[in-house]
Amino acid sequence: xxxxxxGRVQSPRIIRVGGGVxxxxxxxxxxxxxxxxxxxxxxxVARLHLARLTDVLDACDLPWGIFDQVVEDPxxxxxxxxxxxFRSGDYDCVIGFGGGSPMxxxxxxxxxxxxxxxVRDYKAPAQIDRxxxxxxxxxxxxxxxxELTRWCVITDTKSPEKYNLSGLACVATAALIDWTFTVTxxxxxxxxxxxxxxxxxxxxxxxxxxxxxTDAFAxxxxxxxxxxxxxxCADPSDAKARxxxxxxxxxxxxxxxxxxxxxxxxxxxxxxxHFHVAHGLSNAMLLPTVTAFSVDAAPHxxxxxxxxxxxxxxxxxxxxxxxxxxxxxxxxxxxxxxxSPSDLGPQADDAMFSLMAEQALASGxxxxxPRIPTVEDIKGLYRAMW
Numbered sequence: 037x038x039x040x041x042x043g044r045v046q047s048p049r050i051i052r053v054g055g056g057v058x059x060x061x062x063x064x065x066x067x068x069x070x071x072x073x074x075x076x077x078x079x080x081v082a083r084l085h086l087a088r089l090t091d092v093l094d095a096c097d098l099p100w101g102i103f104d105q106v107v108e109d110p111x112x113x114x115x116x117x118x119x120x121x122f123r124s125g126d127y128d129c130v131i132g133f134g135g136g137s138p139m140x141x142x143x144x145x146x147x148x149x150x151x152x153x154x155v156r157d158y159k160a161p162a163q164i165d166r167x168x169x170x171x172x173x174x175x176x177x178x179x180x181x182x183e184l185t186r187w188c189v190i191t192d193t194k195s196p197e198k199y200n201l202s203g204l205a206c207v208a209t210a211a212l213i214d215w216t217f218t219v220t221x222x223x224x225x226x227x228x229x230x231x232x233x234x235x236x237x238x239x240x241x242x243x244x245x246x247x248x249x250t251d252a253f254a255x256x257x258x259x260x261x262x263x264x265x266x267x268x269c270a271d272p273s274d275a276k277a278r279x280x281x282x283x284x285x286x287x288x289x290x291x292x293x294x295x296x297x298x299x300x301x302x303x304x305x306x307x308x309x310h311f312h313v314a315h316g317l318s319n320a321m322l323l324p325t326v327t328a329f330s331v332d333a334a335p336h337x338x339x340x341x342x343x344x345x346x347x348x349x350x351x352x353x354x355x356x357x358x359x360x361x362x363x364x365x366x367x368x369x370x371x372x373x374x375x376s377p378s379d380l381g382p383q384a385d386d387a388m389f390s391l392m393a394e395q396a397l398a399s400g401x402x403x404x405x406p407r408i409p410t411v412e413d414i415k416g417l418y419r420a421m422w
Contacts, residue, residue, distance in 0.1 A: 181289020
């Protein structure tokens with residue numbers, strides 16, 4: 037960050053973190069003067085966890101409704117269906133309950149309830165500052181950080197395209213971050229969401245929009261993820277590892293929400309849109325390759341990442357630390373069995389790489405990268421990681 041640069045921070049009014057804080061949902065609603073929530077979630081979270089939330093609301097005689105048909109990588113059609121559910125009842129707030137998809141859908145329902153047009157009309161770089169009803173977010177995975185960000189991501193069924201939506205209207209009113217929900221998550225989801233958080237932290241730290249406030253969160257998140265993601269995958273019931281990953285996801289969320297993400301995320305969204313690869317997994321696939329492409333443009337920053345995660349020694353030169361960082365990220369992917377896209381079956385030709393590269397650049401995220409890529413650079417990176 038250059039001297040004189042102004043950092044701008046947006047965050048929820050209420051943040052509660054710790055095992056069991058979901059049990060304080062009714063108290064938080066009361067504190068905000070709210071009493072009639074629509075719960076926005078997906079079928080799996082509804083089956084596994086819904087009773088824990090609704091029992092709290094029922095015990096306080098708070099009426100609630102539910103939309104439990106959120107799809108992975110939520111589409112504009114999904115948002116429309118959830119918005120119809122919201123408008124069909126007398127609700128005064130939305131509770132996004134689940135991973136990034138339910139939380140992003142809840143954000144979109146809130147702002148589309150008061151803003152005209154189609155959700156695609158508001159894609160970045162537009163800023164959505166006309167806020168809708170209050171948003172309470174309760175994450176059940178330790179990865180997206182959406183509960184603390186000013187972003188949400190929606191997939192357009194017309195394009196297809198995954199686009200960012202950003203602004204004050206995407207910031208939760210309250211976030212209840214309860215790691216106990218994550219102990220049911222299988223190793224694959226744990227791994228993908230863990231590396232997703234790591235990507236948030238690294239990209240926030242090397243972003244051209246980074247500043248000291250976001251640096252603090254990013255530097256705190258990275259070593260937690262590096263130290264505990266393998267443990268959580270090996271033993272889903274490891275409470276210490278789960279708590280650490282949930283805290284790190286939130287810290288990384290605060291970091292990237294205010295410093296922005298960069299090239300990995302720009303390239304990740306088209307993979308999800310065209311090949312339906314989960315967002316965290318596509319980030320994991322890209323992270324070592326994009327890091328190798330970028331390190332020479334910000335060697336001191338990337339070296340800091342390597343040192344804080346103990347992938348490099350404190351007395352290593354920046355160049356050595358950067359090389360160890362790339363190797364360490366590749367080893368992490370190997371340990372977590374992160375596949376390449378071709379391992380999952382999808383094949384892409386040059387025309388598809390060109391389309392995805394153009395969509396990646398259009399998202400704006402690559403412009404925050406230390407090394408700003410061309411379309412040809414991005415095409416080459418897609419080929420290399422494919």
